[in-house]
Amino acid sequence: MITLGDYLIVSGILFAIGFAGVMLRRNIITILMALELMLNAANLSLVAFSRFHVDPSGVPNYNAQVFVFFIITVAAAEVAVGLAIVVALFRLRQTTHVEDISSLKF
Amino acid sequence: MSPFLFWVFSLMMLIFGGAVIINRNPVASALSLVVSFLALAALFISLDAFFIGIIQVLVYAGAIMVLFLFIIMLLDLRAEELRKINWIATAGGVAVALALTVQIFSVVGSFQAARQPFPPLARHVLSGAEGSTSDDVHHIGLLLFGSYTLPFQIIGIVILVATIGVVMLSRRETR
Numbered sequence: 001m002i003t004l005g006d007y008l009i010v011s012g013i014l015f016a017i018g019f020a021g022v023m024l025r026r027n028i029i030t031i032l033m034a035l036e037l038m039l040n041a042a043n044l045s046l047v048a049f050s051r052f053h054v055d056p057s058g059v060p061n062y063n064a065q066v067f068v069f070f071i072i073t074v075a076a077a078e079v080a081v082g083l084a085i086v087v088a089l090f091r092l093r094q095t096t097h098v099e100d101i102s103s104l105k106f
Numbered sequence: 107m108s109p110f111l112f113w114v115f116s117l118m119m120l121i122f123g124g125a126v127i128i129n130r131n132p133v134a135s136a137l138s139l140v141v142s143f144l145a146l147a148a149l150f151i152s153l154d155a156f157f158i159g160i161i162q163v164l165v166y167a168g169a170i171m172v173l174f175l176f177i178i179m180l181l182d183l184r185a186e187e188l189r190k191i192n193w194i195a196t197a198g199g200v201a202v203a204l205a206l207t208v209q210i211f212s213v214v215g216s217f218q219a220a221r222q223p224f225p226p227l228a229r230h231v232l233s234g235a236e237g238s239t240s241d242d243v244h245h246i247g248l249l250l251f252g253s254y255t256l257p258f259q260i261i262g263i264v265i266l267v268a269t270i271g272v273v274m275l276s277r278r279e280t281r
Contacts, residue, residue, distance in 0.1 A: 058228025
């Protein structure tokens with residue numbers, strides 16, 4: 001029998017993978033992809049809680065799914081802006097490697 | 107959904123998610139991410155969230171990943187050459203990620219409700235079931251255009267602002 005905890009643990013591991021990607025990778029595009037993994041891990045746990053929270057008439061709590069809809073929309077906008085910044089940066093510096101971009105480094 | 111399918115799709119999602127951050131070639135990373143998102147869509151459908159599953163395939167696996175691949179090919183990125191690895195930073199990153207995993211395991215382990223199975227749904231909310239009168243698209247639509255009208259309008263403005271921002275960012279300087 002699959003329980004809520006199984007979904008939460010899978011979602012937590014996916015979040016940790018995305019987090020490790022953001023910490024370890026040095027390519028901006030890969031870092032953006034790892035960010036998407038973390039957003040999706042949050043979505044999975046929201047949908048799992050939505051399915052778990054069934055009211056007495058047998059209807060799941062759809063508020064969480066509306067939030068997932070909003071998260072997906074914001075993620076799409078975030079990716080569009082992020083990739084536009086990467087393109088602008090690449091035009092200026094010819095690199096997508098974070099260690100080559102250190103003008104703001106203390 | 108049978109436990110077997112749950113574990114198949116979870117493992118698929120986690121293995122390809124790991125492949126995203128292990129691959130050195132950005133195109134291979136992006137394609138692994140597509141497979142990971144498709145497995146995640148299958149998990150959403152296993153939770154009876156059909157609308158979210160379809161949105162996941164259309165928006166993430168379709169639109170967002172095409173955008174990623176388009177940019178990778180536009181910039182003509184090759185596989186990263188190996189650089190000198192900063193071992194202290196790498197060990198720190200792995201340690202923080204592992205600590206996060208351990209913490210999540212302990213929180214879920216001490217959470218009583220997490221051990222109960224999912225309660226059954228009423229027949230009328232299951233899409234495709236006999237006598238289905240109001241599936242999840244119906245309920246989500248009512249919420250979006252009912253209690254969440256203002257956030258829905260704001261999200262529209264966010265997308266408009268993002269579109270204008272992208273056009274401004276990718277414009278060439280002309281003088």
